[in-house]
Amino acid sequence: MKYRKKPVVIEAVQYDGVSLENVYALTGTEAVYVQDGRLIVRTLEGDHVASPGDYIIRGVAGEFYPCKPDIFAATYKPVESPVAPPQAVLSPEDRMRADHAELAAQVAPQAQERCVWRLCGRGAVLAPEWRSDCGKARSEVMPSGLGKCWCGKPIEVKEDAK
Numbered sequence: 001m002k003y004r005k006k007p008v009v010i011e012a013v014q015y016d017g018v019s020l021e022n023v024y025a026l027t028g029t030e031a032v033y034v035q036d037g038r039l040i041v042r043t044l045e046g047d048h049v050a051s052p053g054d055y056i057i058r059g060v061a062g063e064f065y066p067c068k069p070d071i072f073a074a075t076y077k078p079v080e081s082p083v084a085p086p087q088a089v090l091s092p093e094d095r096m097r098a099d100h101a102e103l104a105a106q107v108a109p110q111a112q113e114r115c116v117w118r119l120c121g122r123g124a125v126l127a128p129e130w131r132s133d134c135g136k137a138r139s140e141v142m143p144s145g146l147g148k149c150w151c152g153k154p155i156e157v158k159e160d161a162k
Helices: 021-027 069-075 092-106
Strands: 011-014 032-035 038-043 046-050 055-058 064-067 115-122 128-132 155-158
Touching (some): 021 032, 021 092, 038 064, 046 064
Antiparallel strands (some): 055 064, 115 128
C-alpha cells in the first residue's frame, strides 16, 4: 500500500557545523548537546548525530530530529507566509506548548479517557525518561505541553514510577 505525507508545516534550521546559535533558537538547550565535537540531537528514538549541512527539524508533536539535506529538499519546501506583525519572543518550550495547544484545539475532543505518561527513570544521557501507558510513546521530553499522546488521547502526567 502507498501513502502520501500529510501537508503539515514544520520548523527547521540547517546546522552549519560551526555555530549552534540557530539550532538553540529552534530547540533550546535541552534537546541538543555537543559530545566529542559532534552535535547530538535527542529524538524520540534516542540520540542521533547531526552532521554539518543536516537540518534540525521540530516535528508536529514538538519532537526534534536531524534530516539529511537531500531528504529535506525532496520532502519540504519553504512556506510562503505574509509578513506578520512582531510578536513577543517565546522560549522554545513555551512556543511548543502554544503550538500544541493550538493543534489540540483544532482536534475534536475525545472521550474523557486519558493516556497516562509516567516518569520511569533516566535515559542514556541521564535525562528523565517518560513512557505512555498506551505503549506508543517513549520520550526524554516531558509531554505535558503536548496536549495529546500519539494514540490520540489527552495526556495525563504522573511523576511516580509505574
